[in-house]
Amino acid sequence: MMKRKVCVVVASRANYGRIKSAMTAIAEQNNLELQVVVSASALLDRFGRAIDVIQKDGFEVSAKVYVVLEGETPTTMAKTTGLAIIELATILENLKPDVVVSVADRFETLATAVAASYMNIPVAHTQGGETSGSIDQSVRHAITKLSHLHFPATDLAKQKLIELGEEESRIVVVGCPAIDLLLDLPPLTQEIFGRTKGAGQVPDLSKPYILVVQHPVTTEYSMARRQIEETLRAVSTLGMQTIWLWPNVDAGSEDLSRGIRVYREQGKKDHIGFYKNFSPGDYATLLKNAECIVGNSSSGIREAEFLGTPCVNIGTRQSGRERGENVVDVEHDKSQIESAIKKAVDHGRFSSQLLYGDGTAGVKIADYLANCHFRIQK
Numbered sequence: 001m002m003k004r005k006v007c008v009v010v011a012s013r014a015n016y017g018r019i020k021s022a023m024t025a026i027a028e029q030n031n032l033e034l035q036v037v038v039s040a041s042a043l044l045d046r047f048g049r050a051i052d053v054i055q056k057d058g059f060e061v062s063a064k065v066y067v068v069l070e071g072e073t074p075t076t077m078a079k080t081t082g083l084a085i086i087e088l089a090t091i092l093e094n095l096k097p098d099v100v101v102s103v104a105d106r107f108e109t110l111a112t113a114v115a116a117s118y119m120n121i122p123v124a125h126t127q128g129g130e131t132s133g134s135i136d137q138s139v140r141h142a143i144t145k146l147s148h149l150h151f152p153a154t155d156l157a158k159q160k161l162i163e164l165g166e167e168e169s170r171i172v173v174v175g176c177p178a179i180d181l182l183l184d185l186p187p188l189t190q191e192i193f194g195r196t197k198g199a200g201q202v203p204d205l206s207k208p209y210i211l212v213v214q215h216p217v218t219t220e221y222s223m224a225r226r227q228i229e230e231t232l233r234a235v236s237t238l239g240m241q242t243i244w245l246w247p248n249v250d251a252g253s254e255d256l257s258r259g260i261r262v263y264r265e266q267g268k269k270d271h272i273g274f275y276k277n278f279s280p281g282d283y284a285t286l287l288k289n290a291e292c293i294v295g296n297s298s299s300g301i302r303e304a305e306f307l308g309t310p311c312v313n314i315g316t317r318q319s320g321r322e323r324g325e326n327v328v329d330v331e332h333d334k335s336q337i338e339s340a341i342k343k344a345v346d347h348g349r350f351s352s353q354l355l356y357g358d359g360t361a362g363v364k365i366a367d368y369l370a371n372c373h374f375r376i377q378k
Contacts (some may be wrong), residue, residue, distance in 0.1 A: 004370065006369055009112045017299075018176070021180035063095065088115040099149075100122070102147065107250075126174075130157050130160075132298070153357060201241075210243070210290055210293070218251045223252075224256040234335075242273070287299060294314070
């Protein structure tokens with residue numbers, strides 16, 4: 001029996017964390033052959049070069065696709081998407097996969113789905129059917145309509161896919177693959193900071209710390225500078241040890257990054273360490289042991305819920321997403337953010353409701369891809 005070729009396109013550091021366990025399971029599946037395509041910000045140093053972590057984890061990269069245009073505006077996002085479609089079409093023609101796995105809701109992910117579906121290559125989409133703010137909501141649903149097989153994380157997401165007109169027989173609830181990585185985490189040691197580059201103060205992990213991950217909101221990109229300054233002011237006032245991750249490549253990223261750089265260069269960094277990227281395992285370990293996570297990353301909704309870590313979710317980027325008791329929502333306001341962090345730290349750990357799965361998503365995805373019958377016509 002010929003092995004089915006499964007092409008996974010990784011476009012960002014978050015993409016990788018959301019699909020790593022499935023990549024591992026696909027590589028270990030006897031009837032499947034894994035093809036890894038790395039593209040977009042996952043190739044760029046200023047966004048942490050996720051490709052280095054991917055290769056260090058032992059995955060062979062089948063192709064690289066450089067497509068990100070400078071500027072971080074809605075225009076560059078649109079043009080990057082168009083360029084990615086062109087480049088990915090060539091890559092897919094060369095690799096000739098039997099199925100392409102598309103992850104979540106990135107604009108680069110939309111390019112993957114467009115290229116593959118037009119080439120009559122089945123598209124398997126993870127994390128469809130969810131609700132959130134920003135342009136991600138529209139992109140996610142667009143990818144759903146271009147996809148032929150769906151691996152949603154929750155039962156509610158499955159129902160939304162059905163409401164969107166997808167056939168129930170094409171939908172398999174598996175949970176979120178990112179949760180799989182939380183079952184066997186490396187220990188919390190200072191060695192984490194020896195495996196990644198940073199600036200500012202190196203935190204002492206034997207003492208309490210908070211984790212900040214805040215990305216631009218594409219539909220509010222012109223407000224990115226003001227929004228990040230509110231968070232910076234709140235964290236500065238609190239004075240707690242802070243591990244701060246650099247933002248992603250979405251529109252508004254440059255303004256948001258500029259706000260961080262100005263703050264850092266003013267010398268106000270005695271309790272904050274700024275980092276471009278961590279491996280999925282190191283990031284999860286830091287999240288597990290943090291007093292709380294602050295910002296607008298979906299990891300505060302997904303992984304933090306599983307780990308019981310309090311989350312201060314800022315703004316509209318995660319609006320409507322299923323969430324547990326660990327999440328408190330605030331606006332881009334220094335006083336609200338500061339107050340919410342204090343309450344989160346005082347509260348401590350939460351009990352998980354396993355909203356996004358039990359840690360077996362990757363194996364479920366690989367087993368289904370190995371045995372299912374693909375149908376292009378919808």
